Structure formats: C-alpha cells, structure tokens
Amino acid sequence: MISLAGRDILHSWGKFVLTGVGLGLLIGATLTMAGVYRGMVDDARVLLTNSGADIWVVQKDTQGPYAESSSIRDDVYRGLLGMPGVAQAANVTYLTMQVRHGARESRTMVVGFEQGQPGEPGYLVAGRRLLRGHFEAIADVKTGFKLGERIRIRRHDYEVVGLTRRMVSSGGDPMVFIPLKDAQEAQFLKDNDAIIADRARTEANPALNRPGVPGLLDAVTASQTINHSVNAVLVKVGAGDTAANVAQEIRRWKHVQAYTREQMEEILIEKLVATSAKQIGMFLAILTVVSAAIVAFIIYTMTLGKIREIAVLKLIGTRNRTIAGMILQQALGLGLIGFIVGKISATLWAPAFPKYVLLETADAMRALAIVMVVCALASTLAIRAALKVDPATAIGG
C-alpha cells in the first residue's frame, strides 16, 4: 500500500515545508527558552566551581554573597585558618555596578579577590593574571573589554590585563576581577563631600572631640574612612576532611554562617533561579499550547481542503483508519519538520543571546517527544472531521 500521507506531502511540499518552517521557528523559540533556563543553572554551577571554594563563610543569618547582602570583618579569615580542616581561607567582595569604558557603560559584577587564593578566576583565555596590587583587572569576555583597555570603576581607572570566560553572576552579569583592597574601597568608599560632612559631624560631637584626649578625633576619623568589611570568606578544605564537617565546626565556633558547595548550589538554583524558572516554565507552557493550536489549525484546514477527496476515498472503500493514519502522519511530519527547523534555528541563534543559552540533547529529545505528542493530539480534530465525512457526498445531489 502506498503512503497517502507521504504522497500528499510530496505533492504540496512547498506549502508543507513553509508551514513546517513557521512552526519550527516557534519550536526554536521554545527550545531557546529551555536553553536560557539551563544556561542560568549552568552559570550558577560554574560560578561556584570557578570560585575554587569548598565552603562559603558569610554574615550570620544571611544566605551568602550571591543571594543576599552579607558583610563580615576582613580579619575573620585569620580565625578560620586556625581551625582544623581549613587549608585556605580568603576574603572576597562582590559588587554589581556599572563599569565605564569611554562613553560606554557595562553592567558587571566587580569581584575583589586576593591573588593566589580562592576567588581568583580559574583560567584565562587571554592575557595574564594580576601582578600589581592595584588598578589591574581581569574581565569576562562577555563584558566586551579588550586587553590593554582602561576601564573606570568608581574613582579609579583599571587596565584590563587578562580575559576569562563563563564567569558571570547569578543574574548573568559578566564579572570583572580586581584586587581585594581596590574592591573594598570601591564598595564602601564615600564621595568627597560625604567624607567632609562626616568629619565635620564627628568634630562637632563633643563625645568624640574631647579637649583632654588629643588623639581621639584622629582615631575616630581614621576608623570612618578605612573599611574592614568583605562579603564572604572562601574556604578550601584540606585533604582528608569533608566540607560538611568543617562547615559545621565553623558554624559552631564562629559567629558566622557557613555553606557547603551543595548548600550554596541549592540557594542559587532553588531560590535565586526559581522565579526565573517559573517564568520560563510559563512561557514554555504557552508556547506549547500555541504550537498545538497552530498544528491543529493547519492540519484541520488542510483536511477541510480535502473533504471531497476524503469522501471519494471513503466511497471507493478506504478504511477509516487509513484516512486517520494519513492525517496523523501528516501532523507528525509537520512536527518533525518543525522540530528539525527549530533545533537548527535555536543552535544558530543561541550564541547571539547576551546570556548563556545551554541547549542540551536530553532537552531536545524531550522536546521532540512533546512535539510528536502535541501534533498527534492536534490532529484529532482533523481526524474527527474526516471521519464524519459522509461518502454519499461524493455522489451528486
């Protein structure tokens, strides 16, 4: 028996392919939405991996530097280094801000780190690591900065000496790494007018400016201008110790919060990305319904256009299941063309997205299965219409 569906598709392949391309673009958008979500999750994991830490020590009762504001003293790490199981401990700061480059501004996350310690970018794609203590930066390639370019962070210019990749915040902002001291200053430094006003207020306060205590005012003023806070301490656990045990000890003996890699991943993915995931999930559901409606409409219209032929086929003895099979195969064919076009489209346009889009094969396979099921369901309307056709309509009168 010949394939009626195949012949019909070949007969009107232009219309079929064009329809499939239209559907494919919609499927491509759906795959991309799924890829955006996967990209967010992957970015979160990469962010944690690239920090090189086993434990994140943050302000008590907060959820860490990526989820909430966290501020701890920059000497906490010394106490941590003395604890059993802690191999390395280093301060880090995170600050999302606009970084100026000439007339242009880029939204970035500025990371302050100590050279050779956890928090340093894991690898470079160009340039070198920081060698000087101040005013050098390593930027993620997504910032668009080039080696040797000068960028402005708050009051100071920094030279881009290295480029790294896949270093973005949980919000997708590319990172710029600068020395910790510079980052602390950038994060907590007040402007000149505020400093003058603060000094005047301190000087006018009789409790802080006692005539009989000559060094007091200078000491108080100095404490106001020097910042000793960081957002987190990254801890590397020594060989033979588990992060969970060390984190428990830190929580027990220090007045801070400590998260292991698994806990931090849970915060990032299940709390930070959760709302975005629901948002994308809604889009996916809507796009699936729209795709189903389009397939149903197209197949239904195509079937209505063949009512007379279907009546003739039924009159000359074609089984209902052959006719239903023809319509079902066409719907599945349309879905297959749409999926192929969608997959190719998503693969081609994904790199152009500002955020990382991760297209996973497993997602594509799931999408193919869903497309096929949706097409099969969408064809039922047309099949129902075809089965209701009375073969008598082929005979005049």
Added chain:
Amino acid sequence: MDDGIHIEGLSKRYGAGDTAVDALKDVNMRIAPGEVVGLVGPSGSGKTTLLKCLGAVIEPTRGRMTLGSEVIYDSEQGGWKTPDLRALRRDRIGFVFQAPYLIPFLDVTDNVALLPMLAGRTNSASRARALELLQALDVAHRAGAQPSELSGGEQQRVSIARALANQPPVILADEPTAPLDSERALAVVRILNQMASQYQTAIIVVTHDEKIIPTFKRIYHIRDGRTVEEAGEGREIS
C-alpha cells in the same frame, strides 16, 4: 439472468410520519452484464437516491438488490447481507462521478492502482492492472502525470479506469459527461460501451445530457420516485 444487477421493489423513505418523503417507490430495474443503460429524470425525481442505494451508501427502506448472482440487500431478510459495505463498494461497485475527483496527490497510475491496493493486492500487481486499464482507455501515455496535468477528457477516462480497477460487476456513473463538450461527451459514452462490453460490466449512467441520451439502447425514466423502462434509440457513436 444470473449476472448484472437486478432491483426489485426498491423503495426509500426519508423521515417519518407527516413529514415522510418517499424518494423511491417500488423501483424495478434489471441490467445485464456488458449493458449500458441510461437513467434519466428531472431534478428531485430520485436519481441520486437510487444511485446512493445501489452504491450501498444509504440503506433502502424496502426491496431487494442482486449483484451478479449474489443478493446484496433484502429488506425482508434483515437488509444488507454483508456488514462491511466499504468492502462491498470497493470490490463490487465502480463509481464514475460528474467531476473526475481524482486524488490530486497521486499520479494517474496510482489513482487507478489505489483500489486494488485497498483490496489487498500487491503494489506491483495493482500498478500492472492500472497500466492495463490505462492502455485500454488510451491514456497510458499519461501514466506518470499528475491529475492536474490532464485534460478534462483524460481525467474522465482515468476515473473510468479507476472504476474498473477491481473488475466490479456494476459501475454507477453519475452525470459523467456533464462538464464535457459534445465530442468529448460522446467519446466518454463510447468508452463506457467498450468497457462494458470488454469487461462484461453492467453500467448505469445517470444523465441529463441530451447529447448522449440517444446513444442508449435502454433507458429508465424516473419521475416522482418511480421508474419506467423504455427502449432507447441506440444511436451509433461515430
């Protein structure tokens, strides 16, 4: 007579009670194998209803129909003799329509071969049968063409070939010459006569077409659901 088609006391009533309409009233017909008869009558006289009853598309209210040597319908013995009317239409009845209604996405050969394929014959055997019929109908040179590439006359010849594909004992032709000019209409009737004779098929031609009515040797006039048989002119087609 053992073959052909034999209709006895066929009636068809639509509706019930006061609104009932008797579309066919005690129709009797007998067409021998190889014979082509005309069925003529004004609009609403019951021609199409009769064709639908003969084509096993609608069920008569009363009567008896015999196809070949087999009773296919007897109202006094439970109606249709076979539950599978689709197979009955496929294997025992050929249809030729006013417009050819060829399947647009199948080429000429497969339009004809489709019926044997539906009946379970192999693709190669079905196509061989199709080519044989296309040869007989002088359209074999268009075997690979799409229906849209054929002229009206060629399309109608292909539809006749399709009707003959499963060698049915009867062909029902519904206004087969309506869209054709005189020359082509007469050509179609000539072909129907040739095929009836060659394949020993009984053919009923429902028509309004004044050009072809004189060519029938026997004509059934139908009026208000009743048929009257009369001899036709049987004019030779040159």
